[in-house]
Amino acid sequence: MPTQHSRFLFEQATAQDSDEILHILEEASFKGHIALIYTRRPDAYWSFKQEGDEVDIIVARDTQYGKIAGFGACAIRNLFVNGIPTRVGYLFGLRVARTYLKKFPILHRGYAYLRTLHQTKHVACYITTILEENLDVQAMLEKHRVFMPTYQPFGKYEIFALRTGRPLKSRSALLASCSFRQATMADLPLLVAFLHEQGRQMQFFPVITETALLSGVFPDLGVKDFWVMQDAHGEFLAVGALWDQRSYKQYLLQGYGGYFRCLYPFTKLLPLFGFPALPAPGSILAFCTLSFWAVKDQNPEIFSLFLEYLAYVTGSVPFFLIGVHESHPLGFILQKRPHISYRSKMYLVFWEEQQEFINTLRQEDRRYLECGLL
Template identity: 35%
Template sequence: MNCRNKRYIIDLASPSEAKEILKIYESGDFTGKISVLYTRRPDPIKSLRQEGEKVVIPILKDQTNGKICGMGCCVIRKAYLNGEIKNTGYLTGLKILPEYRKKLLPITDVYNFLYEQTKNEVDIYYTTILKENMAVQKMLEKKRKNMPEYLYQGDYTVFCFRTGRKVFKTNNYLLQRGQREGLLQFFKKQEKQYQFSPQITTMYKNFKQDVFTLSDPQGNILAACLVWNQQDYKQYLITEYKGIYKILQRMPTKLWGYPPLPKKNAPANYACVSTLYVKNDDPNLARYFIEKVAEYSRQYDFLMLGLFESHPLKTIFKQIKHLKYQSRLYLVSWDNKQYNLNHRPINLEVSLL
């Protein structure tokens, strides 16, 4: 697609362009007291395709040198909205090479291209923006001509907590690892109660995770989740520690109940807790279950679990030591489209962001 600025063209990414796209991914990191490089090695195109039924990746090319200078992405996947399976479009990977960030780029053309490529397949668009990324928030929250509207919904918190700590109490519950009878039925019953819950049958088919369940003495499932190791295609690297974290990185934080801080410039050894469901949203039961899952996940330095501000289980981390970071959730609307989500709480998976 030609742009109004004739210097640039927009096209869909091809597998042969994976190395250039990875360069864009790694051209900037999230800076703060802990500077994090979020990347998708070795192949960002294959990585993104792991997380949806279809992935649309528009790229912006500079025709004067043939260089890919910017990109975006829409991950299309099935999830529950108002109790029904719909196609959701998660907007991510909007990135620009540093040397082009002060140039007048045809960003509106990229958005329009992405919308035209996906509008017949997506029922609702959404995205998340790191809370500290004020510049991007300011740019996108302001209503602009030829741009979609970003509708702020609330804050999303990712909790990082340690593994391997022994939990001595049993409460007469039985923790099991692996598949078991009735598990899929439990997931299907629970997932309909939330907005944006991914269809569990799709995740079962496509991904390899540890499955954990908690049952009562009669064998009834009370809680279940997946622990998903994505390190082979999605990584977090700490590039710098500042302030108090510069001191803490050399301290035995695990002895104090916190996760160990990853070594600089090495991929973090983590896994994500996904599709966490607890019967009746019991916070005490949820806390016990999460602590037991962490106990049996000692092959990782820490686990990550994301919860939206209205999620009924968010209070469990008042009693679990953790580090955290926050993002803002937006619905993204073209042509003034109205999204009518009902009272169900939002359940975003950190493993799919």
């Protein structure tokens, strides 16, 4: 009979594991005022693999019963760190099958496997996020354990849901001197150059290339999904992509709690006050994500008008999401707009040999986390 130590095999997932991974995803839900199931239909394995340049899906396989007890993923991406393109890992998707919860202490073996994997990846550090309400997981990760990397809090990250289909009401003087339009292929070189120029001023802004946008590296995202705001001389003032990812990952709404339960009967009235209507329980949320966005010189007037334009042109879905780190100088603009939001805690994750790199991080630089890649 195998011992508890030998019973669980840690290894890379295969495409044949997709259905079982999907089942584990959908038996877990995010609790709170809005209860959601985060899922990846129709092919969970393929969906996870789209989240980075390299993606490792690590499964804990119960060899006694031939089942997956749990899994987690690491996506390696090329991000700007201290203004330089750098390989960074994003840890995400950690799930344990319900029948194995709190029954088998195998966390240390999972991190041992991750440590072995880390030694072949040559990444500078890792980042991750944990929902603000998930205090138990935060406490577990922040407690120092010899078999785990360090989880160092790195500020809070907030995702805002903003209503679409709003009339353009801005009285900004910029209206007369700028234009707003969908990007074309002719914009591609300037678009990428602008994202590099502005992005390198942020910690962890994705390094976007022309090849990535042309070759389908980001599923269902192309040049046509970007919107640009220009001044009278054709200079870019702001850019961002409205990314609809529902073909390969979705949020299934289970229900409401707290004050949202009280608000739901009046959901049709919420748009009158600038808020998005609350979707019906049981529905898959229809939204797009404002991704790879940048604003020249972090100008709040430009950003505010850019959001106005986006809300005006985005009528196919009832709301769009945008995420912002608390260090971002434009976060206050989002706070001023009618919104529904939820917060996460961001962490730097690193092994002892990565401590020297962590010490070099410019703390004064603003932080960016791509909402479309969470």
